[in-house]
Amino acid sequence: xxxxxxxxxxxxxxxxxxxxxxxxxxxxxxxxxxxxxxxxxxxxxxxxxxxxxxxxxxxxxxxxxxxxxxxxxxxxxxxxxxxxxxxxxxxxxxxxxxxxxxxxxxxxxxxxxxxxxxxxxxxxxxxxxxxxxxxxxxxxxxxxxxxxxxxxxxxxxxxxxxxxxxxxxxxxxxxxxxxxxxxxxxxxxxxxxxxxxxxxxxxxxxxxxxxxxxxxxxxxxxxxxxxxxxxxxxxxxxxxxx
Ligand code: APR
Numbered sequence: 001x002x003x004x005x006x007x008x009x010x011x012x013x014x015x016x017x018x019x020x021x022x023x024x025x026x027x028x029x030x031x032x033x034x035x036x037x038x039x040x041x042x043x044x045x046x047x048x049x050x051x052x053x054x055x056x057x058x059x060x061x062x063x064x065x066x067x068x069x070x071x072x073x074x075x076x077x078x079x080x081x082x083x084x085x086x087x088x089x090x091x092x093x094x095x096x097x098x099x100x101x102x103x104x105x106x107x108x109x110x111x112x113x114x115x116x117x118x119x120x121x122x123x124x125x126x127x128x129x130x131x132x133x134x135x136x137x138x139x140x141x142x143x144x145x146x147x148x149x150x151x152x153x154x155x156x157x158x159x160x161x162x163x164x165x166x167x168x169x170x171x172x173x174x175x176x177x178x179x180x181x182x183x184x185x186x187x188x189x190x191x192x193x194x195x196x197x198x199x200x201x202x203x204x205x206x207x208x209x210x211x212x213x214x215x216x217x218x219x220x221x222x223x224x225x226x227x228x229x230x231x232x233x234x235x236x237x238x239x240x241x242x
Contacts, residue, residue: 002080002177003069004195005090005228008184008210012063012229015056015087019186034158039121043151047142050154054115057087058136065183065228066093068236073103075239080174081108084185084192086115086156109171111163111192117155124148130155163191171195180204183228187216196220 007017017023028049032038039046062070070093073079081103083090094103116134120127126147133152135143145152157163168191180199187193196216200206206220209231217223224231 001072001076001078001179001181002082002174002199002204003072004082004084004180004182004185004192005069006084006183006185006192009065009069009083009228010060010063010085010087010089011184012065012227013060013087013089015060015085015089017184019188030159034156035160036158037160039153039158043121043142043153047138047154050115051136051138051141054136057089057115058134060087060089062089062093062096063229065232066090067096068232070094070096070103071236073107078177079103079107080177082171082174082192082195083108083110084112084189086110086112088114088116109167109174111157111167111171113154113156115154115156118143118152119155120145120148121151121153122148124150172198175199175204176202177204179207181207181209182216182220183209183232185210185214186212187214 007015011017011020018025033046033049066089069081069090073081073094081090090103090108116132117130118133119130124145124147127145142151144150172195175195175198177199180196182196185192187196193216196206196219200219207222207224208214208216208220209224209226209228211226
């Protein structure tokens, strides 16, 4: 089983989605905040936004949807989780479920990076390719590279940037599965939205969980209309009887 998640899976935790009624892109312009050009133009503005998002996410908890997926990491031997989310709530749910053996970090394929990782903007020779930084809030905006003093940037994939080829390869491998479930994504952003098609062409039974219609709804074998934090626990209860 492979599951692809988007911002909708974190909505119940209080993390804003991107294109929902009160989504980030309703209030902010992606081209001024989430591109390398925007960062080069005004790193302070971009970091003020990412620092605000980090503070917001740090105050959120994983929800029932994250916890069921963490649990499935143990239940299904070949379980893979492909996520577009940079919030780290899947990993947090997995960490909190450690006792019951759950989703290993190897099974989480992060397509768009992590808001809790940073890298040197230059990048300088002394710094690792990327490193974890959970500072909330930053005292100095924009924050600086501890190795060279130049700027650091958020460890997320911005519009116009390519995804890590190794990550795309792992996600493509994961799409070769028996059951592919897409949860809480508007299915508008590629290559993420393309993995459902790969899975279907490979013969997988495909499912969408979303309260709203998306371009994927008409293409899946089963569309479950409702919030992830309700439908995934119900699915988990029913699976428990099998
Ligand atoms: N449960 C399930 N789905 C939900 C819920 C919920 N509780 N609440 C909202 N949704 C659905 C919405 O109906 C919408 O289809 O989640 C989807 C969220 O869509 P977007 O906001 O577009 O987020 P996403 O699909 O993850 O965006 C993809 O775009 O902005 C970039 O890099 C960013 O990773 C992001 C990518």
